[in-house]
Structures are given as C-alpha cells and as structure tokens.
Amino acid sequence: MKNARDGRRKLTFKRADVILIICSLTVAAVLFVAGIISPAGRLTQLRVRAYRDGELCLDHAVTDELRTVLTGHEGGENVVVIHDNGVYIETADCPGQDCVKMGRITKAGEEIVCLPHRLVIRIEGGKAGIDAVVR
Amino acid sequence: MGILLAVAVLAGYIEMIIPADLLIPGVKLGLANSVILFILYRVGFKASLIISILRTVIIAFLFTSPSVLLYSFSAAVVSLIVMTLLRKSGLFSIYGISAAGGIVHNMTQLIIAGVIMLGIGAGFERIIFFYLPILIISGLAAGLFNAFIADILIKRIPVKEDI
Ligand SMILES: [Zn+2]
Numbered sequence: 381m382k383n384a385r386d387g388r389r390k391l392t393f394k395r396a397d398v399i400l401i402i403c404s405l406t407v408a409a410v411l412f413v414a415g416i417i418s419p420a421g422r423l424t425q426l427r428v429r430a431y432r433d434g435e436l437c438l439d440h441a442v443t444d445e446l447r448t449v450l451t452g453h454e455g456g457e458n459v460v461v462i463h464d465n466g467v468y469i470e471t472a473d474c475p476g477q478d479c480v481k482m483g484r485i486t487k488a489g490e491e492i493v494c495l496p497h498r499l500v501i502r503i504e505g506g507k508a509g510i511d512a513v514v515r
Numbered sequence: 516m517g518i519l520l521a522v523a524v525l526a527g528y529i530e531m532i533i534p535a536d537l538l539i540p541g542v543k544l545g546l547a548n549s550v551i552l553f554i555l556y557r558v559g560f561k562a563s564l565i566i567s568i569l570r571t572v573i574i575a576f577l578f579t580s581p582s583v584l585l586y587s588f589s590a591a592v593v594s595l596i597v598m599t600l601l602r603k604s605g606l607f608s609i610y611g612i613s614a615a616g617g618i619v620h621n622m623t624q625l626i627i628a629g630v631i632m633l634g635i636g637a638g639f640e641r642i643i644f645f646y647l648p649i650l651i652i653s654g655l656a657a658g659l660f661n662a663f664i665a666d667i668l669i670k671r672i673p674v675k676e677d678i
Contacts, residue, residue, distance in 0.1 A: 397611030404618055404655050408648035415644025431636030475580055491641050495628065496582075498635045 426488055428467050430460065430501045442467065442486075442503060452497025460501060467492070467501060519562075523550040523570045527578075545617065545657045549664035551595065552613055556669055560599045567591045586624045594620035609669075610662040617658025621650035 430438035432452055438460070440446055446462040447470075458472040458479060468484040469492055479494035491502035526547040547570060555563040571591050575584040598616040601607050607615070629642045 392608050393610055394606065394608045396606040397608050397614070400607070400611050400615060401655065401659075404614070404651050408651040408655075411644055411651075412648040415640070415648075418640070418644070434634060434636040489638060489640060491638055493632055493635075493637055495631060495635075498631075500632070500636045502636075502638060 425505050426465075426503050427505045428462055428501065429504050430499060433498050438501075450497075450499060450501075452494060452499045454497075456494075456497035458494055458497060458499060467503065469494070469501070472497070519550065519554055519558075520566050520569055520573075523547045523554075523566055524573050524577075526550050527570060527574045545620065545661060546664070548594075548613070548616065548620070548657070549661035549668065551591075552598070552609065552616070552661060552665035553668045553672075555595070555598060555602070556609070556665070557672075560595075564592070564595055567595050586627055589627060590620045590623040593623045608662075609666055610659055613662035613665065614655050614658035617656075617661065618651055618654035621654035622647075625650050 426442040428438065428440045428442050428446075429436060430450055432450070438448070438450060440462060442462060442465050444462065446460070448460055450458045450460050452458060452474075456472070456474055458474070459470040461468055461470045466484045466486040469479045469482070472479050472494060474494055474496040476496065479492050479497075479499070482492045485492060485501075485503055488503050488505060491500055493500050524547075526549070551563050551567050551570075554566055568588070568591070571584060571587040575581050575587060594616040597619045598612050601612045601615055625642070625646055629646075632642060633639060
C-alpha cells in the first residue's frame with residue numbers, strides 16, 4: 381500500500397469523467413434556457429389557481445390581494461397569500477416545509493407544490509392572453 | 516459493519532440538522548453517499564447495498580416519516596447499482612462514478628415525485644425545465660463533493676484486506 385502522504389491531493393480525473401460532467405452540464409443548461417425561452421406566457425389577466433388532488437380549489441386574479449387557508453390532503457393547512465402580483469405560502473403544517481421554502485412566484489407557468497398535502501398552486505393564463513393579443 | 520452503518524446513519528442525520536436545502540427544496544449534499552461510496556470501494560457491492568438499505572430505513576423511521584422511504588430507498592438502490600456498473604466498466608474515476616451516482620439519485624427521486632406531482636395537477640413543463648436541470652446540477656455537484664470525501668477516506672483509512 382502506498383504512503384497516503386505521497387498521493388498529495390491531485391484530482392485524478394479520467395477522460396470519461398470529463399465527458400460525463402460536460403454532458404450533464406450541457407443538458408441542464410439547454411433545458412434551463414429552453415424553459416426560459418419557451419413562451420410560458422406573460423401578460424394580461426394572470427390567475428392564481430390552486431389544485432387539490434388535481435381538482436381546482438382556488439381561482440383568483442393575481443392582482444387582487446388575498447390571504448386564505450387552503451385545506452389539503454388529510455386536513456393539512458397551507459396559508460396562501462396573494463400580494464403585489466405574486467403568490468407564496470406563508471405557513472404550512474406539512475413535514476419538510478418545502479412549499480414554504482419555494483418562496484414567491486410571479487410568472488405564468490410557475491408553481492408551488494406541497495406534495496404532502498397534494499396541493500399545486502400555479503399562476504396561469506399567459507397563453508390565452510397572448511393568443512388574444514395576436515388575434 | 517455495524518460501525519460503518521452507524522457512520523452512514525450519522526452522516527444522514529447531521530445533514531438533516533444543516534438546512535442545506537433552504538434555497539431549493541430537495542437539494543441535499545448526500546453526505547452519507549460518501550460513506551456508501553467508501554464501502555463500495557473498500558468492501559464491495561453487497562455490503563454497500565445492505566448498509567444503504569438499512570440506512571434509508573433507519574433514517575426514515577427515526578428522523579423523518581416512513582412515507583419518505585419510497586424516495587430515499589429507490590434513489591439509493593438505483594444510484595448504487597449505476598455506480599457499481601460504471602465502476603466495473605473501468606472507464607471512470609471515483610469522481611465520475613460518484614457524479615453519475617448523484618445525478619441518478621436525484622433523477623430517481625424526481626421521477627417518483629414527478630409522477631405524484633402530475634397526478635395532483637402540477638405542470639409537466641415545470642418539472643422538465645425547472646426541476647430537472649436543477650437536480651442534474653445539484654446531483655453533479657454533490658457527487659463530486661462526495662467523491663472528494665470518499666477519496667480522502669479511502670486513502671487515509673488503512674484496512675487489513677482489500678477485497
Ligand atoms: Zn408543504
């Protein structure tokens with residue numbers, strides 16, 4: 381066995397390592413850019429819609445202030461706040477608190493998911509708006 | 516074996532105390548994976564699989580909820596299998612193997628979460644164009660970091676028999 385101190389920290393990357401790293405970075409970058417470029421839509425009449433188990437349970441204009449409690453799966457509660465053209469979950473009693481950590485969303489297509497409570501809160505309406513304008 | 520398991524569980528626990536996933540939910544370093552990687556290199560596939568399985572079960576029941584087990588368990592097993600196969604191929608160093616393991620780990624979790632998310636009305640686009648790239652990058656970064664730790668462990672910790 382070689383003396384550990386001889387092998388001072390030098391990173392021993394192989395060619396396949398580098399290819400793997402470059403490929404995954406490229407895929408991630410392409411997806412990310414594609415997501416930004418694709419017209420998820422902006423514009424007029426954005427709605428905040430919430431779905432519980434896939435069913436619509438809240439439909440509200442993003443421009444109207446609101447603070448409400450959504451009851452999710454198994455009675456879990458999420459306090460949803462619509463404020464200053466954005467939506468966020470203020471508090472929730474779910475484990476992990478991922479939905480609270482997701483923070484505020486403001487653009488069409490963005491969404492907040494609370495998996496434990498099976499809730500999806502999404503800003504919608506951009507595409508219809510664009511179609512209306514183009515016409 | 517017991518000690519290795521304890522270390523693996525501890526690594527997972529330490530990580531739960533540190534709120535590393537504050538920015539993006541679900542993004543974690545996976546410190547325990549460096550221990551698993553070390554076991555894979557030093558002892559072998561079977562030992563790392565057993566410890567990996569025991570670890571996810573213990574963590575799920577002690578510190579989180581059993582419902583998390585579906586994600587952590589399948590992600591751990593799938594990434595371990597991928598890492599083992601890549602190691603057998605001989606093309607990659609521990610860095611490439613660990614990076615691939617990290618990416619596959621995250622992708623497995625995303626696939627399971629994605630199925631549930633689509634079921635409750637989440638947008639497909641959001642999963643593909645937002646979560647997928649983030650999880651690829653974080654899996655890659657975590658994998659490289661874990662390889663770095665495992666590399667140190669492998670070089671510093673002497674063993675009687677290399678298998
Ligand atoms: Zn939540």
